[in-house]
Amino acid sequence: MCLGVPYRVMESTAWIARCEGPDGELLIDLSLVGEQPVGTWLLTFLGAAREVIDAARATAINNALAALDAAMLGDTARIDALFADLVDREPALPDHLKDLQ
Structure with a gap:
């Protein structure tokens, strides 16, 4: 599994950035x-x-990575806070599947 990690540029040249x-x-x-x-x-x-x-x-990516760390440590209480945008939301079907209901 590949996990991309966000970094913010602090200084940049043509090919390398300090982040x-x-x-x-x-x-x-x-x-x-x-x-x-x-x-x-x-x-x-x-x-x-x-x-x-x-x-x-x-x-959002940093929150997801923090939730993964929390889950691995058994700290499930923090997970809802890290996914606050998803907690009270119903899943939505993609447009191409809506006609199949």
Whole structure:
């Protein structure tokens, strides 16, 4: 299983950015996304930026990763708070399946 981790650009050159994220500061390879301005959020995997994302998506991914850590520690009380946008919502069928009901 691959897990992308959000990192925020603190300093950038053409191919490498110094970024901050859940594991502290890392140098991230920008070969796939190009040079990015300071403050940009990147979805990274194995030290390379795979996608430029917005702050809301970075927060959602960080919350999901925190919920995974909480579940592994048996701290299930925190999980609902980390998925607050999903707790009281009914699942919706995709448009292509709605006609099959």
